[in-house]
Amino acid sequence: MTRWLWLILLLLGIGFKANALNAVLSHSIFYMSAADSHTPYAEVYWQIEPESIVFKELSAGQFTGRIKTEVRLLSDTGVVASDRYILQTDPFPNVQAAQRQSIIELHRYKLPAGKILVQLYLSDLADPANTLSLTDSFTVEKMADKPMYSTIQMLDTSYTSVINSVFSKNNRQQIPLSANFLDKWRHTLHFYMELYNTTHLTKEDTPLIQTTYISKKERSSPIYDLKQTDTIRRGDVRPLLGSFDVSKLPTGNYYINAVLQSKDKQRLAEKSSFFQVVNELPEDTISNANMADSNFEKLNFVDLSTTFVGKFTLKQVMAILVMIRPIASAIERDAIDNFEVRPDDNYMRYFVYNFWKERNPKDPKKAWDAYTDKIKEVNKMFRGELYPGYQTDRGQVYLRYGKPNDIITVNNEQGVLPYEIWVYNALPEQSLGGLFLFYRPADYVSGYRLLHSNVRGELRNPSWRNYLYTVSGSSSGNTNARAEQYFSGNK
Numbered sequence: 001m002t003r004w005l006w007l008i009l010l011l012l013g014i015g016f017k018a019n020a021l022n023a024v025l026s027h028s029i030f031y032m033s034a035a036d037s038h039t040p041y042a043e044v045y046w047q048i049e050p051e052s053i054v055f056k057e058l059s060a061g062q063f064t065g066r067i068k069t070e071v072r073l074l075s076d077t078g079v080v081a082s083d084r085y086i087l088q089t090d091p092f093p094n095v096q097a098a099q100r101q102s103i104i105e106l107h108r109y110k111l112p113a114g115k116i117l118v119q120l121y122l123s124d125l126a127d128p129a130n131t132l133s134l135t136d137s138f139t140v141e142k143m144a145d146k147p148m149y150s151t152i153q154m155l156d157t158s159y160t161s162v163i164n165s166v167f168s169k170n171n172r173q174q175i176p177l178s179a180n181f182l183d184k185w186r187h188t189l190h191f192y193m194e195l196y197n198t199t200h201l202t203k204e205d206t207p208l209i210q211t212t213y214i215s216k217k218e219r220s221s222p223i224y225d226l227k228q229t230d231t232i233r234r235g236d237v238r239p240l241l242g243s244f245d246v247s248k249l250p251t252g253n254y255y256i257n258a259v260l261q262s263k264d265k266q267r268l269a270e271k272s273s274f275f276q277v278v279n280e281l282p283e284d285t286i287s288n289a290n291m292a293d294s295n296f297e298k299l300n301f302v303d304l305s306t307t308f309v310g311k312f313t314l315k316q317v318m319a320i321l322v323m324i325r326p327i328a329s330a331i332e333r334d335a336i337d338n339f340e341v342r343p344d345d346n347y348m349r350y351f352v353y354n355f356w357k358e359r360n361p362k363d364p365k366k367a368w369d370a371y372t373d374k375i376k377e378v379n380k381m382f383r384g385e386l387y388p389g390y391q392t393d394r395g396q397v398y399l400r401y402g403k404p405n406d407i408i409t410v411n412n413e414q415g416v417l418p419y420e421i422w423v424y425n426a427l428p429e430q431s432l433g434g435l436f437l438f439y440r441p442a443d444y445v446s447g448y449r450l451l452h453s454n455v456r457g458e459l460r461n462p463s464w465r466n467y468l469y470t471v472s473g474s475s476s477g478n479t480n481a482r483a484e485q486y487f488s489g490n491k
Contacts, residue, residue: 021122021132022049024179028151031143031196032110033237038143038196043153044071044118045106046134047178053089054126055098062091063098068123073109073116080116081109086125104175106166113142135314137343148196149271152256154180155190158241170239180275187247191256193271195238205262208232212242217331218255218272218338224248232260249277274347308365309349317348323375324355326396374399386447393450394420397436401427404436410482417441417468420448421486430456435486439468452487
């Protein structure tokens with residue numbers, strides 16, 4: 001097995017065993033210019049691990065693999081593009097040589113704007129039981145009437161060539177990375193993108209300034225001085241090719257970002273792409289590096305199919321991300337929010353595994369199991385509300401801080417909406433404890449919303465009285481309310 005793809009398969013949680021098809025699937029979105037419009041199209045590509053194919057001697061001294069391939073792209077209205085064919089690998093004089101080849105497929109499909117699901121089915125004709133099914137999902141944006149970037153596509157190989165092939169682009173051969181992953185043998189990040197819709201900009205906007213850089217979080221500050229600034233000419237479609245030396249980056253998650261600005265620094269367009277690095281650097285090199293962002297986490301590369309996350313469906317993984325958000329750190333919440341906008345099955349599974357690995361390095365499943373017990377508990381406690389208990393305000397506070405020391409429930413105060421006060425005598429965020437005020441708005445049949453809290457980092461609403469003391473023309477205040485005893489003054 002090629003060492004690069006072997007690491008990819010481990011990273012993405014795809015279990016490997018001999019004679020079991022293995023592959024990684026990815027995509028990039030570009031726009032084709034025609035008649036004053038730009039039609040979106042996707043490059044869908046995948047790399048197959050050659051050692052997972054059964055090679056047969058189809059002719060004297062020539063060993064070849066044959067893979068039945070079916071690709072389907074679906075929108076909300078049904079199938080928008082599809083392909084069915086037999087992939088035949090290059091012939092080699094023996095199996096060992098055949099297993100060292102690189103097998104990459106790329107197809108381009110015109111697509112409508114909206115959500116797209118890619119389904120890839122592979123079947124080894126030499127072994128009908130040797131099959132693989134992969135999916136990918138993304139959103140195709142409509143071309144805006146302003147400058148816009150394509151996907152930032154990361155490249156495996158790029159060189160000048162007039163040979164015509166599926167990888168031909170702008171008189172070059174450009175073979176994309178099928179997974180945005182750089183192992184310890186790959187020290188340069190090559191990338192390609194396109195910039196659209198700059199012809200309508202005025203001379204006052206030029207010269208256009210493009211900045212590309214590497215960051216730890218999406219669109220945050222550059223790290224390790226990995227930043228490039230160029231001037232860009234106006235044009236309908238501007239192809240942009242570049243590279244970064246990433247040999248200094250320690251193992252971790254990163255983003256490559258592109259920002260287009262006018263001459264007066266007005267931001268016109270931006271784009272980011274996620275990638276991962278495995279790099280065995282000495283600790284002192286890491287600690288002494290000049291970093292603008294120090295939030296570097298250690299990653300554990302494991303076969304996720306053998307862990308507790310391997311059994312979950314995509315829908316279940318997305319639900320788990322919602323479940324763990326109440327106890328996530330600020331950085332983790334940002335990642336979860338990004339997954340909501342751009343869901344990626346493999347990376348989401350990897351995130352969930354490392355989330356619990358961080359909390360219990362020896363037994364992440366034990367930490368997850370303990371948390372699921374809490375989820376079941378809040379679902380029972382707040383069953384009457386419109387959402388699962390873990391999605392309600394009370395449920396999320398309960399998950400975050402545990403059972404309160406006291407709960408004061410008030411349903412019948414004159415001129416006051418029903419409410420609850422949760423009292424915590426001690427909290428990690430503040431030694432004096434804290435209070436939470438939940439209320440039931442007039443349009444709620446059951447359940448409560450968080451109205452105010454004095455806990456650091458939680459909702460702080462100085463105007464909470466304006467919401468609580470509002471019932472069908474009643475007075476706007478009630479000094480005898482129990483809430484006043486706990487939230488006196490501006491507390």
